[in-house]
Amino acid sequence: MKVRYYAIIGFLILVLLVNVLGVLPYIQWSSFRNADARVTVDYIVIGELHHLMNTMQDMETGQRGYILTRDPDFLGPFLHLYDMRVDELDFADDGRIVSAPFLDQSVAPAHIVDEIRHLEQKLADDADSLALVNDLRTLVDRKRMVTNDTLRLVRDRGFDDAVQNIKSGQGKAAMDDIRAVVSQLIAIREESARTMLHETDLRMASYSRFVIAGNIVLGVLLLLSFWGLAASRERAIRDRRRIERTDEQLRAFIRHAPAAIGALDRDLRFVIASDRWSSEFDSHWYRSATGMELKDVLPYLQTRDDWKQAVEKCLNGETVVVSEDKITQPGRPAVWARWELHPWGNVKGGQSDGIIISVENITKRKDMERMKDEFVSTVSHELRTPLTSIRGSLGLVAGGVAGVLPQKAQELVDIAYKNSDRLILLINDILDMNKLEADQLELNMAPHDMGMVLQEMVEANQGYADKYGVQLGLGPAPGPVSVLVDQHRFQQVLSNLVSNAIKFSPRGATVEAGYVIDGSRVRLHVRDHGPGIPRQFQSRIFEKFAQADSSDARAQGGTGLGLSIAKGLCERMGGWMYFETEEGQGTTFFIELPVYNAAETANDEDPLVDQLKKSVLHVEDDPDFYRVIRSGLEPQIVVRNARTLRDADIMIDRRDFDLIILDLRLPDGSGLSLLEHIKHKDKCPIVVISAYDIPDDIKPLAAACLVKARTPESEMIEIIKTLLGETDKTVTGWKK
CATH class of the missing domain: 3.30.450.20 (PAS domain)
Structure with missing residues (x-):
């Protein structure tokens, strides 16, 4: 690319230089022509000055020759100035002139006047020379008057008086002055011509050097341009071959791709x-x-x-x-x-x-998954029956039904009994997970008092807490409230949360449980003061078999299925589970459930369906903003919260929502990755709410795009209700 760029630059410089070298001769020719014209004018002026000087000398010579020889023929050159001949004049017998009209005229001969006028025209741009020409005009007139005076003396008094006049030196003095002015003008014009010729020689030398340098540069640029074009062509050939090889490789890759x-x-x-x-x-x-x-x-x-x-x-x-x-x-x-x-x-x-x-x-994979699920379910069922018998028998033996056992045998029986318990719990977890994934889990939904549910949870897990030296505490009840749950399954969820909190709490610590009433929902919490959940594990905590320490040496035990099952059960009962944690300070798990209202559900076949009404998924990691939106939509609309992309994926796959509120920036990635998933599966309206400006190419994918800083929460809630059909407004223009 650089070679081609430099070649283009060199070519442009080459074109510019060729144009300069093409225009420069014309400029030089114009300059030489002007200089030649000026030099020519100078030499013409010099020639005219010499001619004028010769004319004046002819006038002087003709006059003096006539007076000294008394021969009228000597007046020929003099009379020529007046366009006359000797035979046109009258002479006496002694040669003395008798009549001559020009002697009484005050006008200079036309030839002399024309020559001086020509000099004035050619020297009009030279003030000094023009002043000398004016002086020359005066001197010529004076010389003409002296000459005419001498000839008039011949006519009026005779030759002797004329000779005396010549001897007075007036004519010679006038002629010397004319000669001096003419010499000065000639010197000025010669100097001007020499200067112009010298300047022309200098310009010619500079032009020659420039032309030589320009030709050298032109040659270098031509070579560089040819080299650049050759290199560019070679590069283009290499690029074309590389593209052809890449195309062949791509076609081969696609042709033989394992898909x-x-x-x-x-x-x-x-x-x-x-x-x-x-x-x-x-x-x-x-x-x-x-x-x-x-x-x-x-x-x-x-x-x-x-x-x-x-x-x-x-x-x-x-x-x-x-x-x-x-x-x-x-x-x-x-x-x-x-x-x-x-x-x-x-x-x-x-x-x-x-x-x-x-x-x-993926037919084979689906078949394998189905066969795996069937195998796991069959094996689990087949294992659970004999394991139950084994555990029962070991419990009886360990309890002394068959008599007192030796101490070593008692220890072995106790170990076997505990491990049979662990196996049964693992099998139960696997079966529950398969039922949840296959949507085959049956729930016996009924209203239960939240206070009683928590009290039963504490009683059921107190022995486990004592084993770890941990206290179980219940927070103050804000008042009686009922929730619609499956009692057995909900206790399973709570026991899982409490047992995890106990296992990860230091001895002497307290695991706290309680609930608060938030509008039409109940928010239950289980809080421990353990090490907290590591940041890198937080996004995977609800995955199957997920454990913060998955090595063989982990201290707390467990299969990694408990939280995934608990979250799935909670969602099946119309609730939602999430957590807050701080490393080194502890973790709090929350469960949100709708409040059961017997008056509203008395006439319904399925109370849960009526309580859920229209449902909204709010994908948002800011709990405070989620609570603001939820409080504005409830109790008419049920709002669920997903704090991560993974949670949102799971909820969208498991449940249909009437509307989804989507934040673009989430802890585990961009909310944009959910758009296609949501549009294809649910085909429900999407409201994008972000703290940052929303790209234009995202706006066509959403029913509304709102920026938090420019849209009040009340307006957001009104827009969501309109999209859900709760008001009569339209959604035009909600792309803020």
Whole structure:
């Protein structure tokens, strides 16, 4: 790139230099022509001055020759000045002039007047020379008058008086003055000519040097330009070969890719495709999909409206991802697939050049997952029955039903009994997790007093707390309140939270439990004073088998399923679980549930459905802002909170929401990654609320885009209610 850039710069300089060298001769020629004109004028002036001087000398010579010789023919040059001849005058017998009209005229001869006028015109731009010409005019007139006076003496008195007049020296003095002025003018013009010629020589030398230097630079630039063009061409050839190699590698990579991927043009014809299309989708009648239309490769997709909408979105510049899709086709077994559509090419005005499609056949994986779940469920059921019998028998033996055991045998039985308990708890957790994932968990929902629920929890876990030397404490009850839960499952949730708090609390510490009433919801908390949850683990705490210390040497035990099951159970009962933690200070887990109102649910077949009403998911990591929005929407609308992207993904997959409020900046990433997931799965309105300016390309994806600093909370709540149909307003213009 640099070589090409320098070549272009050199070429531009070359063009500029050629233009300069082309224009410079004209400039020099104009300068030389002007100098030549001035020198020519100087020499013309010099010539005219010599001619004038000769004229005056002819006048002097003719006059004196006539007077001294008394021969009228000597007056020829003199009379020529007046355009006359000797035979036109009258002379006496002694040669004396008798009549001569010009002797009585005061006007100078026309030839002399013309010569002086010419001198004035040519020296008009030289003030000094013009002043000398004026002096010369005066001297010439004086000389003419002296000459005429002498000839008149000849006519009137005779030759002797004229000779005496000549001897007086007046004519000679006038002639000397004329000669001096003429000599001065000639010297000035000669100096001017010499100066101009010298300057011309200097300019010519400078021009010659410049031309030589310019030609040298021109030659160097030509060489550099040719070198640059050659280098640029060589680079272009290398780049083209590299692009061709890259294209070949890319085509080979796509062709042999272990998945069905390809690029489609806007007519949905394969530009390039991998060889896995035929093997993945049992289309063995062709070897390669390249050049074929997508409808011929996957004909069963063309009749689906969701597929057509996905293609249209992608051609308009959007990305579409479906993690699991069941494809059915006549006469063939159903196929599970994961597919992605990405726009490619130069996306302008919302139009892409085509689609990059990736389809992964996950049927085998789904079958394996189903078989795994069935296997785990079967094995767990088959294990739980004998393990229950084993635990019962060991409990009886350890209790002395079969008599007093020796101390060593008693220790072994106790170990076996404890481990059978652990195995049964693990199997129960696995079964619960499978039921939750398969949505097969049955709940017996009924109203229960929150105070009594917590009291039963303390009683059920007091023995476990005593074992760890930890106290269980209940905070003051704010008042009687009932929640709609499955008593057994809710105690399982609470026991999991309390047992974790006990295990991670130091001896002598207190685990506190309590609740507060917040409008139409109850917020329960379990607080410990342990080490807190490490920052790097906080985003994964509700994952299956997640543990802060997963090594074999971990001190607290457990399977890592408890919190994931507890969160799932809590959500199935219409609640929401989250936590706050500070390393070195402890952790508090919260459960929020709707308050049960018997008067509102007395006539409903399913009280939970009526209590939930319209539901909103608020993806927001700021608990205070979440509470502000929730308090403005409840009790008519139930609001759930997801503080991380992962929590939001889980909740969106498990439940349908009527509206989703999305913050763009979350602890584990950008909320933008949720947009396509939300739009494809729920097709519900999205309200983007952010503390920062929202990019323009995001606004078309949301029903409303609001910046916190520019939109009051009351207006936000009104907009959300309008989108949910709770008011009669429209949503026009909510892209702040």
